[in-house]
Amino acid sequence: xxxxxxxxxxxAITGEDEDDLVEKAQAHLSEVHPGRDYDRDAILFMAY
Numbered sequence: 001x002x003x004x005x006x007x008x009x010x011x012a013i014t015g016e017d018e019d020d021l022v023e024k025a026q027a028h029l030s031e032v033h034p035g036r037d038y039d040r041d042a043i044l045f046m047a048y
Contacts, residue, residue, distance in 0.1 A: 001048035
């Protein structure tokens, strides 16, 4: 299960599980990187 993601901006995102990680990553994208949208598969591809 992947629960960590390092955004290229330097933000480290950690979730309790994959669903939580995807939700937090999408929230980060909408807040910090408006206009950038990644689906679940793309986020989990970059996660570890």
